[in-house]
Amino acid sequence: xxxxxxxxxxxxxxxxxxxxxxxxxxxxxxxxxxxxxxxxxxxxxxxxxxxxxxxxxxxxxxxxxxxxxxxxxxxxxxxxxxxxxxxxxxxxxxxxxxxxxxxxxxxxxxxxxxxxxxxxxxxxxxxxxxxxxxxxxxxxxxxxxxxxxxxxxxxxxxxxxxxxxxxxxxxxxxxxxxxxxxxxxxxxxxxxxxxxxxxxxxxxxxxxxxxxxxxxxxxxxxxxxxxxxxxxxxxxxxxxxxxxxxxxxxxxxxxxxxxxxxxxxxxxxxxxxxxxxxxxxxxxxxxxxxxxxxxxxxxxxxxxxxxxxxxxxxxxxxxxxxxxxxxxxxxxxxxxxxxxxxxxxxxxx
Amino acid sequence: xxxxxxxxxxxxxxxxxxxxxxxxxxxxxxxxxxxxxxxxxxxxxxxxxxxxxxxxxxxxxxxxxxxxxxxxxxxxxxxxxxxxxxxxxxxxxxxxxxxxxxxxxxxxxxxxxxxxxxxxxxxxxxxxxxxxxxxxxxxxxxxxxxxxxxxxxxxxxxxxxxxxxxxxxxxxxxxxxxxxxxxxxxxxxxxxxxxxxxxxxxxxxxxxxxxxxxxxxxxxxxxxxxxxxxxxxxxxxxxxxxxxxxxxxxxxxxxxxxxxxxxxxxxxxxxxx
Numbered sequence: 001x002x003x004x005x006x007x008x009x010x011x012x013x014x015x016x017x018x019x020x021x022x023x024x025x026x027x028x029x030x031x032x033x034x035x036x037x038x039x040x041x042x043x044x045x046x047x048x049x050x051x052x053x054x055x056x057x058x059x060x061x062x063x064x065x066x067x068x069x070x071x072x073x074x075x076x077x078x079x080x081x082x083x084x085x086x087x088x089x090x091x092x093x094x095x096x097x098x099x100x101x102x103x104x105x106x107x108x109x110x111x112x113x114x115x116x117x118x119x120x121x122x123x124x125x126x127x128x129x130x131x132x133x134x135x136x137x138x139x140x141x142x143x144x145x146x147x148x149x150x151x152x153x154x155x156x157x158x159x160x161x162x163x164x165x166x167x168x169x170x171x172x173x174x175x176x177x178x179x180x181x182x183x184x185x186x187x188x189x190x191x192x193x194x195x196x197x198x199x200x201x202x203x204x205x206x207x208x209x210x211x212x213x214x215x216x217x218x219x220x221x222x223x224x225x226x227x228x229x230x231x232x233x234x235x236x237x238x239x240x241x242x243x244x245x246x247x248x249x250x251x252x253x254x255x256x257x258x259x260x261x262x263x264x265x266x267x268x269x270x271x272x273x274x275x276x277x278x279x280x281x282x283x284x285x286x287x288x289x290x291x292x293x294x295x296x297x298x299x300x301x302x303x304x305x306x307x308x309x310x311x312x313x314x315x316x317x318x319x320x321x322x323x324x325x326x327x328x329x330x331x332x333x334x335x336x337x338x339x340x341x342x343x344x345x346x347x348x349x
Numbered sequence: 350x351x352x353x354x355x356x357x358x359x360x361x362x363x364x365x366x367x368x369x370x371x372x373x374x375x376x377x378x379x380x381x382x383x384x385x386x387x388x389x390x391x392x393x394x395x396x397x398x399x400x401x402x403x404x405x406x407x408x409x410x411x412x413x414x415x416x417x418x419x420x421x422x423x424x425x426x427x428x429x430x431x432x433x434x435x436x437x438x439x440x441x442x443x444x445x446x447x448x449x450x451x452x453x454x455x456x457x458x459x460x461x462x463x464x465x466x467x468x469x470x471x472x473x474x475x476x477x478x479x480x481x482x483x484x485x486x487x488x489x490x491x492x493x494x495x496x497x498x499x500x501x502x503x504x505x506x507x508x509x510x511x512x513x514x515x516x517x518x519x520x521x522x523x524x525x526x527x528x529x530x531x532x533x534x535x536x537x538x539x540x541x542x543x544x545x546x547x548x549x550x551x552x553x554x555x556x557x558x559x560x561x562x563x564x565x566x567x568x569x570x571x572x573x574x575x576x577x578x579x580x581x582x583x584x585x586x587x588x589x590x591x592x593x594x595x596x597x598x599x600x601x602x603x604x605x606x607x608x609x610x611x612x613x614x615x616x617x618x619x620x621x622x
Contacts, residue, residue, distance in 0.1 A: 048519050073522040086520040090538040099534075100524035151525055 003155055003187055006054035007044045008066070016040055016211040019054075020189075022155070027181065027188040029202035031195060031235065037211045038191040039083070042157050045189065046080050047073035058155055074103070076155075079148030083160040085140045087132035093143050094119065094128040100151035118146040122180065137165045138173040145180055156181075158190045162197055171347045174200055178349060195235045199223075200268055200349050207231050224308070224316060229301050236306070238271040238315050241349070249346070255313035258288040262346045273306060273318035275343035279336045280327060287338035291315070295333045298324070309337050384596055389589040396593040404571055405579035406597065412487065412575060413555035416494035420551045424502040425544065429532075431503070432510035443507075447500040457496055458564025465492065465565075489566035490573050494555035501554055505547030509540040549609050553602055 003022040010016070016037040022028050030038050043049035044064070045056060053066040058078070063071040079100075087096050098115035102108065119125045122142040132140060141161060148156060161177060162170050178201055181188060190201055198205050199219065206216040207230075215227050223239055226232035242251040244267045249257040257269060277283070283290060293311025300306075305324045307317045315337050329335065389396070396402060431443050449457050465472040465483045475481040483489040513536065521531040537544070559577040566573040568582065576598050583591040 043519075046519075046523050048522065072527075073519070074525045074527055076523075078523055080520065080523040082516060082520055084516075086514070086517050088517065088521075088535060088539075090541075099521070099526070103521070103524055103526035103530050103534075147524065157523075 003045070003056075003058055003189075005041075005045055005056045007041055007051050007056065008053040009040070009044065009049065009051045011040055011049070014040060014211055016044075018206075018208060018211070018213045020206055020213065020216075022187045022189060024187060025185050026203050027190060027201060029190040029192060029198035029205045030208050031192055031198045031205050032208035033193055036208045038193070038208055039159055041208070042080075042159050042189065042191050045155070046078055046157055047071060047076050077153050078155045078157060079151065079153035081141070081144045081148050081156070081158045081161050084164050085132075085144040087140060087143060087147070089132055092129050092131060093124065093135070096132065096143055097146045097150050100147060104151060115146075115150055118150050119143075122146045136169070138169055138176065141165070141173060141177070142180070145177070149184060154186050156184060156186055156188045158188065160192055161190070162192070162194065175348050177201065195237070196268075196270070196345075196347055198235070199237075199239055199270065200347065205235065207234065225299075226301075226306075229304075232273075232301055232306065232318075236273060236316070236318075238273065238276075240269040240271060240313075242267060242269070244346075251313070253312060255291065257313070257344065258341045259344050259346050260341045263348060266349055267346050268349045270345040270347075271315065271339055272343070272345075273316045275339055276315055276317035277338045278307060278309070278317050278319060278323075278327065278329065279338065280333075282336050283338050285338060286340065288341040289339045289344075291337050293335060293337060295329060295331050295335060298329070298331060309335060311337075313337070315339075381599065384592055384599070388592050388596060392589060393593050396590040397597065399590070401570055402579065402590070402594055402597075405574050405576050405594070408487070408490070408571070408574065409556060409576040409598075412490045412494055413498075413552055413558075415491045416498050416555035416558075417548055417552040419491065419495045420499040420502045420555075421544070421548055424499045424547070424551070425506055425537075427499075428503045428506035428510060432507045446503060449497050450500045454497055454558065454560025454562075455564050458493060458561035461493060461496060461561065461565045465489075484565055485567040485569065485573060487566075487572050490562055490575060493561040493565045494558045497558055497561055498551040498555040501550040502544075502547035505543050505550065506540060509543030510536070513539050545609065549605060553606065556598070556602060 002024055003020070005021070006019045008017045014035070014037050018037070018041055020028070020041070030041060032038050040049055044051050047063060050070055051064050051066045055062060055066070056064040058076060061071070062069050063076055088099065091099070094112060094115050097118050098111040101111035101114060116125065116128060119128055122145065124139060124142055124146065127135060127139060132143065135143065162174055165173055174197065181201060190197065192198060202219055204216065204218050205222050206213045207222065209230055215222055215231050219239070222231065223235050223237055226236035240249065240251055240257060242249040242257070244259070244262045244264050247259060247262065249259055249262065249267055249269055251257070259269060277287065291311055291313040293309040293313070293315070295307055296310045297308035298305060299308070300321065303321045305319055305321055307319060307324070307329065309315050309317060317337060427446060431439065462469065462484060464470050465475070467473065467476050467482060467484065472483065475483070483492055517539070518531050518535055521535045526534065557577055558575070559581065562573065562575060563578055568574050568578050576594060580591050580594045580598065583594065
């Protein structure tokens, strides 16, 4: 029971050729810049864009093979949360959520009862009779999610669910979304251009560049071992999860990270490899975070080098080839890694 | 757009525009005032309750409502095809279907006659096979009115369908809605303001129809003599009656346009993000 998709299609200047699998209960994020073909890939899975060649199967059901077989979107066991939510403006919130059930033939009273349950679960019960345009961005997103989930899909597709929100509310809505998504045990595919969405929500990530998946793996694999310069720039960061108290984030392994402007609670910290300074001696500088460790790997990507340091706080640092040579660093060497608190991005999860 | 913003921009309009606009309003208002000025107010009730006048009024209302209904039934699918289906020659088809808006109605009536008359291209078979004759019948009035009125509905609804975000229909499809269910429950409600506006415009056009009607359906009291025909005819015999009938026609149209304007014309067809 899984998704297996091999999508080949041409649309305008886009030449998409991507193979993707989703295991049961898994959330896969497709990450890439605008125009890479992310939304087209999602539309192909949804049946809104027929493929030229390949094969899309949801569980055992082949829904598109580019030739004779094409299952219409309304016949596929899917739910979609669109980028701008695309709620039906002429219907109330409750009717929006009941729409899928009504369209599939559920009696009106029963559809409304189940829609109301979904609204309660999403803490939206008081907005049931309002029109979508009266809702905030975060509320509209929850309605879109409830509408997509109400007809019990096997596969949930999310197209840039946070892109329409302003920066101020995005973190809170993302945390909300994470919570609601974790209560859905089907397969989920998230399409986003924002790596933080993938860090916060995904089990596995697929990096899509110009219609091709250039790397796919678990979040930890892809962030720690980007296979190309492009992937390194996009997602090759240090992800640190932990609990914040008094301006200090503590990880499961017991490392302490001093951060700036973080609210207490569970938090995701992003340390960019080029923010990490490596020294042989313990530094005296303004950097609040200094950890000692041992170099376990050195990976050259052009004239930049990714240095993997293991210790109480495992980190990847990115330095130039010249700096590496000047310090004569080699695997096995002991080093100190320093990071300024203000160079660390944090977002609540 | 809020009325506050509109009021704000009016204040910044140059004086010359205000003067020109005032002249335009006067241009539309003066003929109406002229009619009111010459109206035989003391005898008005008599002309109104005259049997011929009432018959013409009733015929006008019945025929124009039928024409509006036919325009909706055939015009909405036509608008949908023009807005959504890519096919070669679409521009030509659109021009053809809206030609009667700019055609002199008399020409339209003559053309209808050659097509649907007793010896017409199609009319001869309607007559021979179905014993159906359209010219000089009430059905002929409806045909003539529909011919000139439907384009108003088609262009209004087509514009609304083009404006509508088609991804909203995609969203409906992914929720399990068939194409037909999506059209009924999502597309149609979203373009309803435009549909109502288009229907009202069509109806107003049908109500005022003169040239095509008199050419194709003739001028028989009780069967084909609608209000505009009655007004024109009585101008020669009884100008006072003509003025009263004209005022009734104006009053009905004006009331409907004013009544619907705020509710429907102002409503924008939109699907917010």
